[in-house]
Amino acid sequence: MKNKSLNRNARKNFVTYGLVIAAYAILQTMSATGSMSSSLKGMLVPICAYVVMAVSLNLTVGVLGELSLGHAGFMSVGAFTGVTAAMSLQNIVPSPILRLLIGMVTGAVFAAFAGVLIGIPVLRLKGDYLAIVTLAFGEIIKSIINNLYVGVDENGLQLSLLTNKMALADGGKIIINGPMGITTIEKLSTFTVGFLLVMLTLFIVFNLVNSRSGRAIMAIRDNRIAAESVGVNVVKYRLMAFVTSAALAGAAGTLFAMNYSTIIANKFDFNTSILVLVFVVLGGLGNMLGSIIAAAALTILPEALRQFADYRMLIYAIVLILVMLITNNPVLKGYMDIIKGKLTGRAKKPEGPAPEGGAGNGK
Amino acid sequence: MTFLNYVLSGISLGSIYAIIALGYTMVYGIAKMLNFAHGDVIMVGAYICFFAVTRYSLPPLVGVLAAMAVCTVLGILVERFAYKPLRTAPSLAVLITAIGVSYFLQNGAQLLWTPNPKVFSSVVGTGRLALFGGQLTVSYVTITTIVSCIVIMIALTWFTGNTKMGKAMRACSEDKGAAQLMGINVNSTISVTFAIGSALAAIAGVLLCSAYPTLVPTTGSMPGIKAFTAAVFGGIGSIPGAFLGGLLLGVIEIFAKAYISTQLSDAVVFAVLIVVLLVKPAGLLGKQVSEKV
């Protein structure tokens, strides 16, 4: 039985990899043959970034079972540190792709560090109290970066807080300029790098979930006390999931930022955290493929609704509510089960791990 | 005196957070859901009062009552169509729906009432009470807000403690399943909770805009988040906790601006929040429920 469920998981993971590769191949072909609109082309990189955000948040919310309202904070840390790294190495590392990679790694490392920092209080709290701490963290990051000035000259990086007190040598340049953020980003991100980051994210998350550590994390989600009583190190595993999630968000932040010529701290606010949370919930807790599809669909949806002009965001809101209502409607669910039963000719088996344990459990 | 003045302005700001937090905490305490649309119901209440008072020149009291009536109806409708079908759904599904409702109300308000800011005229006048020969002043809005908070607190405490419906609410809050078995109509109890919460939101909206008179479709969202923070700070679900949390948050915010830095005040406020939660993981007045094994 155990083997069978493992196989099923592995099969599911391969389907996810396969679909992502297929989507990449199709989109890349369309792009190469010129049959893709500028709109869609412009959304490819942000979609990749949001997919990574959604999958990594799913690790916290779906697999670890803790509600986080500050995921955009990690994205912000990653975006600003990553871009700073890539920009200050402009004269030292000539290869743009290498600079982007260094940027992404830097972003991931700093975000992971922030994850450890915030993970320590997180470990003491549960449910909604944990959610508010993550929200507070996101706001603190935003507030700090809005008052941060970073410049680079031949002597290296210079930092100042609150006002621009830097005395840059000739030829030096300001990188982060307080509320104006970074305005002269080289657009290094490409769809291919985005795709590779998505694949890497999936690889890390799937391997973590299907490992001994992953089972420990899920055991903590399902029943912390029981897990603790059989000797699972709760602190270690919760921190592991949380920090992995933060690091991936940091890399996604760098990818996202380097797709635009400008980035400001206010972009990564509470609303962005909520947006990513919507992807995760809509895609299904613990369901990585769902997160990918939800992130892609909900990034494109507002663009596709442009023809409705003023009513666009109103329709978006209605769609959001209706989707939640329909997918949670017991009557419709039962109806679908009957259809599905008839189509496949067999009764449904219960799923592996209960994916909807969600936040606020462990009461 | 400057210090005392800062304390007073902290209390003014805090009293606004407190009155919004009361609505948040009440709905949370009973329905166990974070109603992110609460801030937007506040905004709707303020608009209704604005139109009644400024456009149609009705007396302020009528404006407040109209806002309460409209918000109650709005709360019941939202509950009926968006939240009620999700009674058995996971809590996150309800959270996302509430966010959808929030977007809906904001964008709807923008289409209906245009994004142009309106200036709300205070329902209690702009006068101030001078103390110590004018060295300290408290605005009437602040006094009204604090009195309203206390009245609402007492009323809610009495209501949940002494009426049949109130007791039913407390039962639902403790254990929905057991409440059902005891013959309580859990569904309608939660609906009533939303109706009351929305009426409170209307009062909060009117007082918010009386104190800080610019009214736009996004007026409710930031105070809503701050008030949610205040509610958690005080211990979510606890009615006195929301009041205390709101006041403290206001005072901390003003102190952070005055004595640390106006630029980093938000960071300071949230850092204090994190520290408090580390020391008291269930908020100031929240109950630390021990886990059953």
Added chain:
Amino acid sequence: MKHTARKMLTFAMVLTLLVSLCSVFALADGDGAFKVGGTGPLTGGAAIYGNAAMNGAQIAVDEINAEGGIQFELKYEDDAHDAEKAVNAYNALKDWEMQLSLGSVTSAPANATSAENFNDHIFALTPSASAPTVIDGKDNVFQMCFSDPNQGGASAQYISDMKLGSKIAVIWKNDEDYSTGIRNSFMDKAEELGLEVVSETTFAAGNDTDFTVQLTSAQAAGADLVFLPMYYQPASLILSQAAAMGYEPKWFGVDGMDGILTMEGFDPAMAEGVMLLTPFNADAEDDATVAFVEKYQELYDEIPNQFAADAYDCIYAYKQALEAAGATPDMSAEELNSLMIEQFTSMTFDGLTGSGMTWDETGAVSKSPKGMVIQDGAYVGLGTDAE
């Protein structure tokens, strides 16, 4: 059960995805008119600015089209005051085959779209994105408004020349580039001119309701003039809270202050004596302004602000430049791009927001701000002999 629901949802989303893909493919056709596109916040907290610009531009387009000469087709896309959405909006306009761009209405999104304009060689004339970074290093991006440093410096100069105040307080919004940009150049110029700044405080998006601390600080430092580089929404709160405190310094605002008198329910007495530098004045009595204000009020039921006037001017500036260059609507965006760069750096334009406007190679406009003071609920020109 849950599994089915998820399958269903997946199906629904794939469907949405497909529908979306189809709709982004739909391309528009051209018909003898210049296609002018712009992005701006039509929804969200900054929607008032985007809508004003869109409406102002639309009035100009309708007037010009009615004359029968050059024809314009105008399309505004929503960017919700966000760089990411602005690039999406810009791309949607590109799919619509935009030939000339009105850039973005607000600065942060404009920083992103102007880089795209530069890369794609699509000429841009932004009505109101005033940060210097919008035009910096881009030869085909021009501004109709003054740049922020220009305005901050001019304000300090004006205060100094007119001896309006000896002790100055500054309250600025430290998470907004518009406010920060003006503040920075104001401070630099103030130091140069020997103006004494006695108090400097800030606010940000999350705490822009209570200004007690900022006002107390200014009052305690004995400031007799308070400089407010911000939009009129927070400014109206500051004015009313200062009135409640009994603090009555002179107030000096910037062009974002324009609009304060048109807020529904605002008591004009609050703004009595507020001075500001603004390029546009809806109460001006010249024929062009009167006609524009009347038409705007008739169509949109409100008094136009400077954003509307700037966008209106942008369209007329395009008309003048296109006529002078002898451009035709069948030209590609790239051809128009070089023609426009040539025209804008050489022409002189008279509009609602200034006369004798010229542009230099960087894309910055040169026009002189008008000093205004609010008296009895109306703007009155502040001559050089005022005070």
